Amino acid sequence: MYAYTTKNNVFGDTSLSFHGDASALTVDYNGTVSLGLPSGNTDYGLGAGQVTYNINNHFERNFDLFTPNIEFGFGDTSALVNQRVLKSYVAVGPMAHFQAGTAVNLPLRMSFEADAYEELPLDKNLVYSTTGSGKKQVTTATNKDPAEDNGFITSLDVPLSRHVTMSWFYSRSLRDHDDVGGFSFTFLLKAPPQPPEIPF
Numbered sequence: 001m002y003a004y005t006t007k008n009n010v011f012g013d014t015s016l017s018f019h020g021d022a023s024a025l026t027v028d029y030n031g032t033v034s035l036g037l038p039s040g041n042t043d044y045g046l047g048a049g050q051v052t053y054n055i056n057n058h059f060e061r062n063f064d065l066f067t068p069n070i071e072f073g074f075g076d077t078s079a080l081v082n083q084r085v086l087k088s089y090v091a092v093g094p095m096a097h098f099q100a101g102t103a104v105n106l107p108l109r110m111s112f113e114a115d116a117y118e119e120l121p122l123d124k125n126l127v128y129s130t131t132g133s134g135k136k137q138v139t140t141a142t143n144k145d146p147a148e149d150n151g152f153i154t155s156l157d158v159p160l161s162r163h164v165t166m167s168w169f170y171s172r173s174l175r176d177h178d179d180v181g182g183f184s185f186t187f188l189l190k191a192p193p194q195p196p197e198i199p200f
Helices: none
Strands: 014-024 026-039 052-060 066-077 089-105 109-119 126-129 138-139 148-159 164-173 178-187
Touching: 026 066, 066 164
Parallel strands: none
Antiparallel strands: 014 026, 026 052, 052 066, 066 089, 089 109, 089 126, 109 148, 126 138, 148 164, 164 178
16 A cells, blocks of 8 residues: 655656647637656656657537537657646556547636546556655556546636636546646736627
8 A cells, every 4th residue: 555745846847838729610729749858756756757748639619608629639648638637646658648528608708617538548658656655666558557547627717807817627537536626827918809899
């Protein structure tokens, strides 16, 4: 049995992301390529120990109040997927990931989103875990891999002004039985333009 340990002043891997947007036939697309640089300490499960990558494809379509979305991608680490889902490990190896859900427009320009996700190892994975004392490395077959994860993610965005948005989020991992909640502030140096008012 392993107990969680707390470490202070220890950095994880550095990540860089590149985004691209496109629209066609009323469907919006967002592509993201992420790179992980091995600045984290694998002894505490805070790094992959190598340069990693992830490619994600996100599709959505707006239907007034609802905006359904679906996304899928692949990479070689769990650390660059669903970063709002807190994990006690970093898995290294080929992985696919899928997500589907919808956003709902609420009054006062608020927005609520709920998604279901799946992370599926495609081969054997090396797992660096933050549980136990020091480094625990596990290599297992795909159908029993501890790197597999699935669950739900919800978030609520509340604009406080044109430049500031406050977000609350909650995630539930069905496989790891973990619940994570939190909040964040987003500051925009240049606010998006206000939509034109429609005269009556």
